[in-house]
Amino acid sequence: MNTQKLWPEAMLFDLDGTLFQTETLLLPAYHATFDELRARGFYEGETPPEERILGALGMLLEHIWMRVMPEAPLATHQEADRLLIKYQVQGLKEGRGVLYEGVADTLQKLHDNGVRLFVASNGLETYVREVIAAKGLGHLFEGLYSAGEYLTRSKVDLVRIALEKHGIQSAWMVGDRSSDVEAGLRNQLTVVACDYAGFREAGELDGAHIRIRHFADILTHLT
Template sequence: MIRGGKVLQATFEKPDAMIFDLDGTLFQTETLLLPAYHAMFDTLRAEGLYKGETPPESLILGSLGMLLEHIWQRVMPDVDPAVHRRADSLLLDYQLEGLRQGDGRMYDSVADTLSRLRSQGVRLFVASNGLEPYVKGVVEHKGLAPLFEGLYSAGEFQTRSKVDLVRMLMDTYDVRSAWMVGDRSSDVEAGLKNGLTVIGCDYAGFRKEGELEGAHAILSHFEELAALIK
């Protein structure tokens, strides 16, 4: 738990399941996102849908964890919503193409740590605010699909918040106890409002000050996760 600006680390009983955010938690998002982001704006300009310079990378990186419609409201606030929908399509296409070409990296020790947890009987899930083809594409192209029991995305289930997405996942798979593992305030909220132990991830560098307030423990490296089990 974060109290008075200090992180108090503890260990916890092994849960039935762990539910992971994707971007900034398992996947080093910028390694795939930023080339696709620039290609997307090049195409929008070529199609006459956007004028001016590409917005700073910091705008989209700082928006990770939000629903796409909210991301574009921050990145391109003054364009027609139809341009936002075109941006959805283009960004997804460029990211999937990047994955097919081998672009994008998982954080260090993700595969080994997830395999270790699975071998200990922990059920593994993803809950992401991203689009379904992107979420499933990352996990599949990086060879991690066999480790996960379910991959849930806001894009697939049209949920308005990660709280709802996680609750749906838990109900569907009859999850009795779980840890919510993620790097954004939406992950903390989703965990706490569903009665879960929340593990904050503080290595992506995208979060705002205080964003992980309320997390029960904080990771500086993903491989620290397994050591939190009693």
């Protein structure tokens, strides 16, 4: 039996909480960011709880800082943007940050079977590109799409841009937050919800067509 026809033409993946265990890179950079903000007079008081930024993963950066430090002025948010990416890139160069189990092998199998692979992330362009490069995944992806590069206000628009630019007719959207589910459904894609990162809130993955507990489980839904 030929099962290849069941495979989509393409898959679009969120990055944080889907491919990449973000907290392994983010949290050291987060604390370093607030240490420098305090040292330079941009911020006073204790570093906000880690749960605030972890719970905001998947949001646009401007919304993340509104959640993490809503009382701080825009200038502080902008400086936090700059510092966080600086410390994250530095951490990547020092070998910090890991992929979820099975990500590299599963992506390779999808690529070898002709599935076109893309990243669609609400993160900054530099961050997305640096993570993919540092983890040796660049050769597997046809395109890396980030809100930072395309200045999109929602992942719905970012995914639409990727689909239109590459003439994709059949695709799956794979992610761990409500923004991923919405982006997939509103672009008429099959939605795969990754239920292993622990960043989501109750009900966020409602509406997804498939829910997985391990990344490699994607393959079981293809064959």
